[in-house]
Amino acid sequence: DGGITQSPKYLFRKEGQNVTLSCEQNLNHDAMYWYRQDPGQGLRLIYYSQIVNDFQKGDIAEGYSVSREKKESFPLTVTSAQKNPTAFYLCASSILGAPSPTGELFFGEGSRLTVL
């Protein structure tokens, strides 16, 4: 089955530690995204990548870093510089180029990060 796999599903971290969230897709999509969702808030874009070895900052990139060494993989590192890292993190992918007919984003199941 094609899809997006995020891991871990739940993660606890102490303040001052970096943590990396994994995102892998086998949909052969060119574009991948990281969003953050806080309670009662809309999804906010952290980073996106439209092609291997290239990525762009989204609206709230400060305190985060990404890499895109392979088409299938787009890991997100939450650094100690991120002041409020506790959140639900969602990875997504989409067809690149002309917008897909449905404009659909395919999401992973999410990673819930709690900073203790």
Added chain:
Amino acid sequence: RKEVEQDPGPFNVPEGATVAFNCTYSNSASQSFFWYRQDCRKEPKLLMSVYSSGNEDGRFTAQLNRASQYISLLIRDSKLSDSATYLCVVRSGAGSYQLTFGKGTKLSVIP
């Protein structure tokens, strides 16, 4: 003015009821519009795109009013399984990275 605004709800409706959600957007140049559904503590999934002429998918009807910059979603004959948060999503340009998500409207269908 917020870019995409929705009534957060919750909307508590009995089974079989008809319920409507509205969403307003501030960018008049927005190109595409969508409704996503998000179950509690799960990822969002596309429910339906919204076309200029309006479109229907079973019990769900979506409409777009460009002049007033609002989108609506109508659910007829509500089922318990419709309980979820409905996200209004607007794309301001050609790229999917240009999506703006509303905060969502929570629907609870009660037996």
